[in-house]
Amino acid sequence: MSAKPRNLSPRNLSVSGPRIAADIDALARLTDPDRPWTRRAFTPRFLEGRTWVAEAMRRAGLETRIDAAGNLIGRRAGRDPAKGVIAIGSHSDTVPDGGRFDGIAGVVAGLEIARALADRGIALDHDFEVIDCLAEEVSIFGVSCIGSRAIAGVLPADWLDRIAADKTLRAGIAEVGGAPDRLAEAKREDIRAFLELHIEQGPVLEAERIDVGVVTAISGITRIEIEVDGRADHAGTTPMGRRADALVAASVIVGAVERLATERAARGEGHFAATVGEFRIEPNAANVVPSHARLLIDARAERRPAMDGFLHDISALAGEGVRGLPAPPRLRVVSDNPPTPSDPRLLAEIEAAADGLGISHRRMASGAGHDMAFFARVAPAAMVFVPCRDGRSHAPDEWAETDALALGTEVLLETVLRLDRAATGKDAAAEGAQT
Structure with missing residues (x-):
C-alpha cells in the first residue's frame, strides 16, 4: 500500500477534470425522466446515450465502429499497428434507477485519455482504443457482460434466442448496430493490454483517504x-x-x-x-x-x-x-x-505510474463483476478503482468527486504511456512532444 500524500492538484494534471465532469453530466441527462439514472441496454434511451458517446469519440479524434457483438469502439491509430492495441473500456448502460458513474466513468476516462494524448501531441506506437461494452449490467434478457463475453469468444450461442419485450437478444444486438450472425468476428486477439477505471462501489478508499485502488482480482x-x-x-x-x-x-x-x-x-x-x-x-x-x-x-x-x-x-x-x-x-x-486475477505486470505498471505521480494507492480485490474479467481471457487486463461517496452504488445517490475521477484517469494515462514505452524502448512522451 502507498499512502504518501499526492503532490498533484487537478490544475496540473494532463487530463481535464472539467471535461470529465461535463461528459458525466451530459450522459446523466440522457435518462428516463422519472427514474434517474436509468439507461438500460436495448432501450431507446440507451441508443441515445450510445449516439452521444460515438459523437464524443469522434470529437476526441477517434475513428468509430460497432463490432459484431454491438460494442462501440473508438480507435486512434498508432505508428506501428503490428504492435497491437492498448484499450481502455467499460460500459455506458445502467441498472434501473442506478448511478451516474458505474461504468460511465470508465468510458469517459478513455475519452479523456484520447483528448489528453492529442493535447500533448503524443503519438503512440500501439493503436489506442476506447471500448463501450454492450450490456455489462444485467439486461432485459436476464444476462450481463454481453459485449465483453463476445470479445472473449465465450458468449453462449443459445443466448441469442433469449426473449424479452417481444424480441430476441439476436434482434437486440442488431438494433444497436451489431451483426449477431457473425458474432465470432467480435473475438479479439490483437489487444496487448486492457485497462478499466471504475468507482469502487465500496467504502474502503474513502474511509482510508486513498486516491486509487489497484485491483488485484475480480472475485x-x-x-x-x-x-x-x-x-x-x-x-x-x-x-x-x-x-x-x-x-x-x-x-x-x-x-x-x-x-x-x-x-x-x-x-x-x-x-x-x-x-x-x-x-x-x-x-x-x-x-x-x-x-x-x-x-x-x-x-x-x-x-x-x-x-x-x-x-x-x-x-x-x-x-x-x-x-x-x-x-x-x-x-x-x-x-x-472462478476468480479472475489481474495481470501482474499491469499491476506493477499501474503502481509505478501512481508512485511517479505522487498519487496514493492500495491493492484491493473487486467484489463485483466487471467487463475486465472477460477481457482477461484474451489479453493482460487490470483495473483502477476511485473512491465513491459512502461506498454507495447501484443507487440514485451514487457519487464520485471530479478530482477523484481525474486522479484515476491520470494514473491510467501514465500507465498507457509506460506500456507503450516498454514495448517500444522509446520515451513516448518526449518523442511525442516533438511530433
Whole structure:
C-alpha cells in the first residue's frame, strides 16, 4: 500500500477534470425522466446515450465502429499497428434507477485519455482504443457482460434466442448496430493490454483517504441453492417440541452463512463475502408451521481455496441436517465462476505510474463483476478503482468527486504511456512532444 500524500492538484494534471465532469453530466441527462439514472441496454434511451458517446469519440479524434457483438469502439491509430492495441473500456448502460458513474466513468476516462494524448501531441506506437461494452449490467434478457463475453469468444450461442419485450437478444444486438450472425468476428486477439477505471462501489478508499485502488482480482461468484423440507402443522395446536419447522431450520443455515463468511474474511484469505439474498417459505401462512424453505446464497471470493472451503463447510452443514427435520436439507450449486486475477505486470505498471505521480494507492480485490474479467481471457487486463461517496452504488445517490475521477484517469494515462514505452524502448512522451 502507498499512502504518501499526492503532490498533484487537478490544475496540473494532463487530463481535464472539467471535461470529465461535463461528459458525466451530459450522459446523466440522457435518462428516463422519472427514474434517474436509468439507461438500460436495448432501450431507446440507451441508443441515445450510445449516439452521444460515438459523437464524443469522434470529437476526441477517434475513428468509430460497432463490432459484431454491438460494442462501440473508438480507435486512434498508432505508428506501428503490428504492435497491437492498448484499450481502455467499460460500459455506458445502467441498472434501473442506478448511478451516474458505474461504468460511465470508465468510458469517459478513455475519452479523456484520447483528448489528453492529442493535447500533448503524443503519438503512440500501439493503436489506442476506447471500448463501450454492450450490456455489462444485467439486461432485459436476464444476462450481463454481453459485449465483453463476445470479445472473449465465450458468449453462449443459445443466448441469442433469449426473449424479452417481444424480441430476441439476436434482434437486440442488431438494433444497436451489431451483426449477431457473425458474432465470432467480435473475438479479439490483437489487444496487448486492457485497462478499466471504475468507482469502487465500496467504502474502503474513502474511509482510508486513498486516491486509487489497484485491483488485484475480480472475485469469483458462486451461487448455492439450499432447500429445506419440514412438515406443515397447525400453528396453534402443534406443541413446540413436536414440530418440524422448515423456517427455523433454514434460519440456522442463514446464521451459519454469516458466521462462516465472517470467519473467512477475518482469516486473511483475501476478499470474501456471502449473502442470502433470496428466501422463500411455504405455505407462507400465519397459522401454519412452514413446510418448506428455499434460500439462495451469493458467495464471492478473491481466492479459490477460500470458496472451496466455504462450499465444504456449507455442504457439511446440509449433510448433517438440522434436528427435527424429516430429511437433511438439499444443496445445489447453481453457478460457479472462478476468480479472475489481474495481470501482474499491469499491476506493477499501474503502481509505478501512481508512485511517479505522487498519487496514493492500495491493492484491493473487486467484489463485483466487471467487463475486465472477460477481457482477461484474451489479453493482460487490470483495473483502477476511485473512491465513491459512502461506498454507495447501484443507487440514485451514487457519487464520485471530479478530482477523484481525474486522479484515476491520470494514473491510467501514465500507465498507457509506460506500456507503450516498454514495448517500444522509446520515451513516448518526449518523442511525442516533438511530433
